[in-house]
Amino acid sequence: MAVAIPLIWITAIIVLAFTVIAASIFVKIYQDRHDRDAFVTVVCVLSLTSLLATVCLLPVDIALVSSTTNNATGLKKDWASPEAVAHIILGLKIVYYLLYSFDVVMCLLVIPFAYFWYEEWDVDATPSGRVKGAMKYSLCFLMLVIILLVVGFFLPVAQETKGHLDLDYFKKLLLENHGERALTFITGTLLCLGIIPYVFYTAPGLALAPQLLIRSVRGTSLPSVSVSTHQDLLLNRERQRIIEARYAGGPSSRFTAKDRRELEGLQREERSLVRRQRVAEEGIRGTQKWLGKLQAIGRPFKVLFGILVLLLSISIFISMLMTSIDKSRNSVCGKSCGYILAKMNSPNPINWLFVATSRVFPIDYILALILVLDLFIASVVGTAFVGIRFLWVSLFRIRPGHTKPQGLLMATVMLTLTVLAINYSIAMIIAPQYAHYGGQKFCDKTILETGAYRDCSNHKEFIIPCSESGPQDICTSTVVSTFLNRVTLNFPYFGAFAFWSQFAFLGVYLITLLTGLVRPPKLGNRETEDEDSENDEDESLLASTSRRVNAAWEDIRGQRGERRNYGTNASVRGGDDA
Incomplete structure (x- = not known):
């Protein structure tokens, strides 16, 4: 045969x-x-x-x-x-x-x-x-x-x-x-x-x-996300301090309904930003390894x-x-x-x-x-x-x-x-x-x-x-x-x-x-996801940040990119009310 x-x-x-x-x-x-x-x-x-x-x-x-x-x-x-x-x-x-x-x-x-x-x-x-x-x-x-x-x-x-x-x-x-x-x-x-x-x-x-x-391939690099998240976190805490300062020395029950909702929203956003920054820093450390560098080179x-x-x-x-x-x-x-x-x-x-x-x-x-x-x-x-x-x-x-x-x-x-x-x-x-x-x-x-x-x-x-x-x-x-x-x-x-x-x-x-x-396709609809997937939203976002051609070399060098605001609350994104 x-x-x-x-x-x-x-x-x-x-x-x-x-x-x-x-x-x-x-x-x-x-x-x-x-x-x-x-x-x-x-x-x-x-x-x-x-x-x-x-x-x-x-x-x-x-x-x-x-x-x-x-x-x-x-x-x-x-x-x-x-x-x-x-x-x-x-x-x-x-x-x-x-x-x-x-x-x-x-x-x-x-x-x-x-x-x-x-x-x-x-x-x-x-x-x-x-x-x-x-x-x-x-x-x-x-x-x-x-x-x-x-x-x-x-x-x-x-x-x-x-x-x-x-x-x-x-x-x-x-x-x-x-x-x-x-x-x-x-x-x-x-x-x-x-x-x-x-x-x-x-x-x-x-x-x-x-x-x-x-x-x-569209997205942002991990160093850029780390920098922008850190700045958003500072802005978030500053806004919380301003709201709390309005009622300094008084009972918490004196908060208006509007300020209470905004403060609770900022607190939830703060937890999300802390998670996002932690994952970004872990991702940056991963890209310094040889495997991470190869992955970054292969993105284009x-x-x-x-x-x-x-x-x-x-x-x-x-x-x-x-x-x-x-x-x-x-x-x-x-x-x-x-x-x-x-x-x-x-x-x-x-x-x-x-x-x-x-x-x-x-x-x-x-x-x-x-x-x-x-x-x-x-x-x-x-x-x-x-x-x-x-x-x-x-x-x-x-x-x-x-x-x-x-x-x-x-x-x-x-x-x-x-x-x-x-x-x-x-x-x-x-x-x-x-x-x-x-x-x-x-x-x-x-x-x-x-x-x-x-x-x-x-x-x-x-x-x-x-x-x-x-x-x-x-x-x-x-x-x-x-x-x-x-x-x-x-x-x-x-x-x-x-x-x-x-x-x-x-x-x-x-x-x-x-x-x-x-209409660009997206896998999944976050409006219908359960609570557990919402907690992992930052990880999925950061996974997509390693998909931009220009971000590849930035990840390899560990350089910090331009500042971008990724806050999920409208008050943080705007920043005009501070």
Whole structure:
């Protein structure tokens, strides 16, 4: 077997190790510092690791099938016998089934159990009582899984498409096995559920993530905040002294209502300013270390990184738009087969880039990994921006250090469902040709007498990229594309819903992008935050002060910047009444 196969799997294992670390860091950052549960933490880490591994398996799938074809000749490589290719596909199927099954079990059984386990907590509650209570409510989700299995087992597959699909690729997608049909039906159901957060969370996140990176460089340096806070603190105490001096020698009850309210406001502000100055001084000491200096130097590059992410998101938008229009016009059988496309007829920038870079491994693998991670991170950003909502009612807010365990579990469920939608979007819309066949190519000139495919090493003009209309003994489709096409072909209503939802995704993305250009996005609404988050307002403010390009060198040198007034009370900001 080729050296590339074990190399691809080794790379996948390394990426899996990083997914465990990333999931642990994500949970550590977002979970509430004062309200956490060990069991909930473990469940969230396991679920996030599984869904990250599921997302990152797509580039592995593409890289493995691409390695079986010699693009110089348009034929299979010498080692890629039908048995060897079948062995690769079987290994991928096993990994896919394990990951998808684990995702479904965590999403529909384990996470609901953890949610009700946490809800059953009480001072007098016993572990056995909490387990019984959680299992009682979790039985509803178990019944849901059983109902889906039964419906999928007996539900007939689409019959009206059989006469339209004369290609070998489509014929092998039609299901006859009832057990596989049931699993396909469950996947299609979860896919349609995942489309909803994909549209309302991933689309805004994809538009807002680059804007947040670009706009995050604005702010003030830590030395400037320390100086201005110290001056504001002096002004605050002076105003308190003036008010108290008016009533010197008299009882405190003689304070007028206006002066009492102002004095109480100044006292609250004083405590906030003292906290702010303390954190600023700690931050200044941190920037004197080598790590702090490196962070300060790297701040200007956030703008460049934000611009690159913006270009990627725009490329995704254009690719989705072009493919969606192509599918709506040139699908083999339209809505009756989920808008499956036999071959691409419109240019697609991301698909073209991936196919062009597939000549040199692992460039296309890295680019595909960047694409799936970008969509996943966009889902996280969108979830943090919108929060967990039911219609217009906000249930939980996803904020670093302040996410309740219930909110963290619900966010994990939504991200798990979104992964299915991300896989569908990449394989069917964003880069359909590459996600189906990777960089595989075949020789289009045949010897009619034998039906064998001719070596095109001396006839490069006959070597073309693989598609669904190509020879299936040369062109090996990826496991994920075959599975998703099987869902949309056998249950076309799932495919139609998923396809037309892509236009909704594009609309939400465009609206969010244009709105963000007019009104800068902000993660979180402080008017609705709880008392604990208000106490941490200064820390979050100071975290943002390390985001200005000009402040980078000031932080490194430890110089003091210009004075700025950051008082939260109108009397302090004005200073005219003193």
